[in-house]
Amino acid sequence: MSAVDRATPLDRLRARIERLGAPLCVGIDPHPDALPAGLSGVDGIERFARGLVEATAETAAALKINVAFFEAFGSAGLAALERVRADVPRDTFLVLDAKRGDIGSTAERQAEALLGHLAADAVTLSPYLGEDAIEPFLAFEDRVVYVLARTSNPSAGVVQDLVTEGVPLYRRVAQWVVERWPDPRVGLVVGATAPDELRALRAHVPDPGFLVPGVGAQGGDLMAAVESCAGRRAPGLVNLSRAIAGASRGADWQVAAGLAAERVRDEMRAGGATLDGRARPPSPAAHRL
């Protein structure tokens, strides 16, 4: 057994971020309307996703695959996802973004689907049903979960900003998660589209790793994300999807995606990725991709 085979997913992620110098997570969310010219349907989704894995897996610390884009094609889409998953190199940390959450007996089957059958290193989960929806995923040894705290979408605040006991719900959720599971395997999803909330939440809960979506096409702040993603107990990740996958829709799409990933990695390095878990002070001018 090699060192890579013995390491836990979090150990691998830590080592990889250190080696690459950037907490870059490349998001693979293949929308049929955004495929490169010449690709279409479920075959196009598969070719695009496998091309993105090939082009970016060495540059990225992690890949985040959004399962809904495959589920939209039913069993044929899932079969495509199984082949995409098989392409992901062993030492690349794989997040399956599915935002699951259900009563215990169902959550157990959701965990089997994502962590068992598809063998992801990590998943995204909704907090709405409480710990019943989360524990079955933690029963898979060494795997990582990211619980939604503050998401990156325009209507995120409708429920997440409701004030409960003087603080917004997303902060209460974050507080509950870190108290309930003082465990590096339990992180939070915190969107980069609200950089002030992101920095404030990092100050409030210094320990967990954050998975930070919303940078790039969604308008989030790259450097705020890089500075805030890592926790004291676990590394963090900053996800970019369309800014990398959609770099070109021409014949050069795969090369363009690879170059875009390298460019983002370099920008993260220059801005000071939080490799050691200690966030640097905020940069005076926040960059936007």
Place this chain on the structure above:
Amino acid sequence: MSAVDRATPLDRLRARIERLGAPLCVGIDPHPDALPAGLSGVDGIERFARGLVEATAETAAALKINVAFFEAFGSAGLAALERVRADVPRDTFLVLDAKRGDIGSTAERQAEALLGHLAADAVTLSPYLGEDAIEPFLAFEDRVVYVLARTSNPSAGVVQDLVTEGVPLYRRVAQWVVERWPDPRVGLVVGATAPDELRALRAHVPDPGFLVPGVGAQGGDLMAAVESCAGRRAPGLVNLSRAIAGASRGADWQVAAGLAAERVRDEMRAGGATLDGRARPPSPAAHRL
């Protein structure tokens, strides 16, 4: 085109509940550890689910299929689900229970998976991301969504009972849903395991249809559920899964499930199912299955 083909899913559901005299929803959640003797694996899941559809579809107003139990087997599980779905008779209202919710562009693909590809009449959705996660499902003409308010699991209250502006979160969510979508197509999931909260919530939001899980194996109150499920604007449904599907694990499992469904339907009728949307006064003694 027959009358059934022209009717919307909600029209069909209304007519069917009236004809059957009970708002019975049969839940199909085939756990591999709870299969009848002789069945196992994904083939066992499929045979069990198709047998339950055959045995109960005429007695039930609706069927609720939990997609996680199929997803656990990957593409083979999804292919089984596609065949189960094809067995559901045209005039039986089909709920796919998946508790989805994501940013808009992803929610659109989740809707395509469940309402497009699998052609469900209704789905369950999480409120945590706000309307972005819900609107793409309503873009499918005439389909119905049930947004999680108060779930039936033991840890439901951890997040859902947090007090915001003087009321528990689940009630704020319910209020937001009915104000945002004064539309009979938008209902709520409200568990029967907290019958007082269920009745209070019905009094608070009289209009929407409730999908009420948690009766039976989870210990919820059948008559509270039947009395409270229907709204002024839309019919409601009371779901039973294990109490019907698990009636026997012997060779007679299919017959036993059919008889159990008829028994529950008759009990609902006797207790006064709320066929016309007006709840009857609570019965003096709450029955438990």
